[in-house]
Amino acid sequence: MTSLFEELQPAAAAEVQTTRVDIKINGEYKAAQIEPRLLLAHLIRNGFRLTGTHTGCDTTNCGACTVLMDGAPVKSCTVFAVQANGHEVTTVEGLATASELHPIQEGFKDEHGLQCGFCTPGMMMSAKALLDENLNPTEDEVRWALSGNLCRCTGYQNIVKAVLWAAAKMRGEAPPTFGAPADDSADEIADDSAEQPEERSDEAAIADDSAGGEG
């Protein structure tokens, strides 16, 4: 249970309308007694203590707070929690299982799709919404689908690669090696992470340098 009027005296609190909401979040049913003005992002973070969802700009611009509501990406800072009553919400915590990362998460790891990581949960949820509808997106389609999510670190390049990587993996194909000619996808890379470090050593070194050097 969570509310936004904890600071109020009981007499004042009695004046405030509260509503019970029942939300299925990452497969679990949760209930909360809330004020209608509570934003979904705040219920998720402060009420349900799922702090993977980030609030970045708080002004409907950045997309860091993106979650899926009934499968569609929404900015959780721009939906009232009460509107999620009876709906299903998926946050970034809903991607991985206890033993395994989601392919999108693996892609971000493998392709260095993040630096500071603040925008990452929103990026991943937008990517999830895209791949749920289209498992074979072009680079343009990935860029288009992520155009509501801002990243101030990466320049987006590796994020796009990460999503294409995840798409390939989810199709059951060997994830692409970027930097190689585009049509070389027929050159199968063994789906074995042991081989990856050698393939990517240059790129990894560059990414590490820039992270260390310029922050």
Add this chain to the structure above:
Amino acid sequence: MFPSRFRYEAPTSIEEAIALLGANEDAKVLAGGQSLIPMMKLRFANPALLVDINNIPDMGYHRADADGSFRIGALCRHADLEKSTILREHQPLLAAAAPLVADPIVRSRGTFVGSVCHADPQGDWAACMVALGGSIIAQGPNGKRAVEVKDFVSGPFTTVLARDEIAIEGVVPSAQGTRTGGYLKLERRVGDFATAAVAVSLDMSGGVVKNAGIGLVGVGAQTIDASEAAAALIGSSLDDDAVDRAAELAAAASNPRGDHRGSADYKRHIISTFVTRIIANVQRSEMQVA
């Protein structure tokens, strides 16, 4: 950041929603909320009551009717339109604008009718509706009425909706011949306010323009109906003279202010360029079909 306190009701019928609006002085309808909620968070809007219409069934439709009109329900989201094949088939202007509204995440929540009702001079849909001669159907306690969008928007963020009326549907009238057109928008990045945008709708028959409309975005205190510019196209075969004249008149109809997105002259130039470019695109795609 969160809004000031408000009461919240989520009725399950239009009638109930209208009654709530009528009984409360300071009530506001919540549909997609992608403009209203940000404004409430900034405390630009402080309604005492929010009437959430999202639980009212059967309002998420968009459809082409047998009489040639196209109808969009109050809960039809931008994303529904962006993905719609019937929209592409029947309403090329709306189909061109759909992917350019806000950003993908906002599009999955925001609504077409809500965007028109928000009456932001930067709104994409109001300009499209002005170009198409479209209307909003408003329902109140005494029934429904249709208001043309050019009359519906009475000023910046202001419409002629009565306190106890809800905009339940957008209606685009049937085409006089084959409908074509396009939408071009200049924005610095996705989701930013447009520097300027232009909506052009053309109904063609036998290579001649039977009906035309031009709506301008972001170049005045409200959506601009460039009716004189559109009139210059009607009866023409989209020859260079007519197109140049329309582009010139559209720029003259705009009333931009210089700001960090560009000078007034620059914005006027964008308007005339976009009119010309949309029509050139239309002609090019018709040549491909022929």
